[in-house]
Amino acid sequence: MALIELRDVSKLYGFGDATTLALDEISLEINQGEFIAIMGPSGCGKSTLMHIIGLLDRPTHGEYLLNGRHVARLSPTQAARIRRDTIGFIFQSFNMIPRMTVLENVALPLLYKGMSLTKRLQTASNMLERVGMKSREYFYPSQLSGGQIQCAAIARALVTDPKLIIADEPTGNLDSAGSRLVMELLSEVHRTGNTVLFVTHNPELTRYSNRVVYMRDGAIVHDEPTAIGDIAEGARRSMYIPHRTEEDDIAGVSALMSALPSFGDRPRIPMSENKRSRRRATTRRKTKERLH
């Protein structure tokens, strides 16, 4: 049984003329122990997908099964318990609570488990040691560099020992040294048998993963298994385009998209064009029904 199973999941934002189709009938299976990189240009729905998988958001249409359980049928409390015990979420913008020390931030998930204060701080401290942040325990997030905050955020995501780690552009705000550090940490988590999902714009980072999922306009356009240590085939094609700014980054990914065998001139589209447009029509009809 797959750990994560998405069946025709769609996500719509807004209503009326301002409706955005952020996810367009996505179907995806992820097994326990996979290390998946999600790639795609900005606005293609990567974050939305991560939020839905991480139980932070709910799909508008479609089914999501986590560990074989229908997520739509979970009560808010059950969903909160799953977030607490089995999912560790890492944000691009860190999302640390600014008026709490690093240690207090990392200990927060344990508070909701009802652990005693001393045990909470002890566990959090051990976790910070594992990510090499022990010496910064009593610092406030504002006193740390981006890489250090992200390490602390990873410690917070790992402190409850979750089976599934979801990282939405964890290296997006970091320099190459920071990125390396973060990716090494995620690799280590993966080696201990956990499932890791991460979003990135950097083809270089696909070296860490064993599967790369490419997205565009809310749909999965390519899904490629890779060997750990190698840059993914699709990503490699865009390697020689230098990118320094974020725009270049996006341009790089776009170039990568067009270089994909299944995308560029579309010789082998995974789903027939006819079928896809039919599906879109279904979603639109469903949306209309929802609105009326």
Added chain:
Amino acid sequence: MGRLTKAEFTTAVRTLRRNKGRSLFTMLGIVIAVTSVITVIGISQGVTDQVTAQTARLGKDVVTILPGQINLGGIFGGLGTFGQSVNGAFSQSDISTISQTSGVTTVLPLSTITGGVISGQDGRHYDIPVIGTTPDFPAVMGQSVAYGMFFDSSGASVNKVILGANAASTLFSQNVPLGQTVTILGQQFIVSGILSLSQIVPFAVNADFNKAVFISNSEAQTLANNTARVYEILAKTVSPAQTAAVADRLNGRLLTAHGGQHDFTILKQGQTITVTNNILQLMTLLTVAIASISLLVGGVGIMNVMLVSVTERMHEIGIRKALGATNWQILRQFVVEAAVLSVTGALAGVVVATTIELGLRLFTDIVPNLSWRADVLACLVSVVVGVIFGSIPALKAARRDPISALRNE
């Protein structure tokens, strides 16, 4: 549970401290509500106690006769009696009519003459009421004499004056001014007795006996050329059981004597306090109104502050939910905060109310009755209102999806 609550309590206190001004302003509503409730309950209870103590002293066998028509019906009729009872007077023949009624054992007229008193010590004039009465005064009123003696019925009562406790200290600097003299309407009187301090009933129709001086009614009439106004007559009956019957008989006889005109009022035991009771009823009504309004204002104030607090921390709520906090765990944080606010406000209200009641004791005749039950009740109600109102904004925030809360920066 306990651990979480402790952490929540610390966070709540930290948050409220950071926004001191806002927190204090919010508490004001609760403080006003608690203060008004406790103070007014204290006053009405205190006044009731005082009235009860006084009527108990008067005895169940005493009938009070006042000039004028007093409506004892409703609250507002009762209030109207204030002015009326001062008008009108009884004549000497009324006194004899009452004393000749069967069942009446003693008649105690109370008359008043204007003009004030000149102290024999410093020769200065004091605006002190002079009351003319008879030697039965101490017995019928249940009033004890602290020093010296009340005048008696023998001719020796001539030129004797009895001082109320406060009047004695106003007129003379010495502690027990027995044997000193005062001048009333040009005639000298010798101080032959000083009354002990009697309990005063606020809002009562009677004059304050502590601040008055007493001479015999016959001398008062002589001094004032028979114009000393008899403003009240007390009639003691043979037994408490007979009081009602005697009161009816008095009513009939006075009606006949006044040619059928009902220009007097007879108060039986218990009715004496009706006037005061009506005021107390009105006060209680007002308290309930004031308390409800200030509680509502306090509740809305807390709701407002919690709304700001929740909105400010929406992003943090999102983070906490993403990390696995349940809706209830988020809600509890804010419930604790609202509770800290309202409990602190309620306690401050108790302190303010206690200070006010102390002030009333020191500077007025009112002796409020401090009751812990009123304190607890007022606190309990305002804390419940504060917590319920304070939780409404948090409830809405706690129910949001983590991601929708996280989008608020």
